Amino acid sequence: MKRLVILASGSGSNAENIIRYFESHNEISITSIVTNRKEAKVLDRAKKLNVPSQYFSRKSFFEEEVVLEYLQQNADYVILAGFLLKIPQNIVDAYPNKIINIHPSLLPKFGGKGMYGMNIHNAVKEQGETETGITVHFVNENYDEGAIIFQAKTPVLITDTPEDIAKSIHKLEYANFPKVIEETIL
Ligand code: GRF
Numbered sequence: 001m002k003r004l005v006i007l008a009s010g011s012g013s014n015a016e017n018i019i020r021y022f023e024s025h026n027e028i029s030i031t032s033i034v035t036n037r038k039e040a041k042v043l044d045r046a047k048k049l050n051v052p053s054q055y056f057s058r059k060s061f062f063e064e065e066v067v068l069e070y071l072q073q074n075a076d077y078v079i080l081a082g083f084l085l086k087i088p089q090n091i092v093d094a095y096p097n098k099i100i101n102i103h104p105s106l107l108p109k110f111g112g113k114g115m116y117g118m119n120i121h122n123a124v125k126e127q128g129e130t131e132t133g134i135t136v137h138f139v140n141e142n143y144d145e146g147a148i149i150f151q152a153k154t155p156v157l158i159t160d161t162p163e164d165i166a167k168s169i170h171k172l173e174y175a176n177f178p179k180v181i182e183e184t185i186l
Pocket residue numbers: 008010011012013014015081082083102103104117169170173
């Protein structure tokens with residue numbers, strides 16, 4: 001069995017979708033959800049789905065070894081699904097090509113510091129893009145710069161609001177992210 005830990009900071013709808021996808025999988029299991037925000041909605045989802053969860057402060061991530069130790073006990077792969085902290089060097093080093101992130105744009109467009117959530121979809125709209133999409137990639141020490149595993153596109157209509165774009169992106173994520181994880185790992 002390959003064991004996956006999901007890191008998430010927010011709502012966690014992707015985390016939930018991934019958990020459901022692998023629920024009765026023969027080769028992949030989700031061992032827990034880790035968050036850096038005590039109030040993150042993803043914790044309610046974990047409870048509802050009977051998946052263990054664990055909170056670590058920002059300080060634990062960057063100044064201590066506890067997160068790395070936790071991951072080494074629980075994870076062969078680390079999945080980032082809306083996780084907003086940079087991954088510390090000790091974790092990147094311990095998991096080469098084993099940390100997988102999803103980014104809601106067609107990287108390298110709309111990547112880098114500050115480019116997350118609605119900031120991305122607002123920028124896509126402002127710049128008059130006619131298409132956007134998702135990128136699944138390996139994580140290295142720089143934001144959004146690891147090797148790209150998969151991309152999928154969706155059109156941006158002239159009438160689309162940033163909220164409409166966010167909705168199309170979530171649909172693409174739900175349809176593709178679990179499958180891409182599965183194909184990357186197996
Ligand atoms: C997703 O769009 C993901 O691509 C991005 O953050 C968002 C998280 O949404 N990194 P959710 O928490 O999974 O609902």
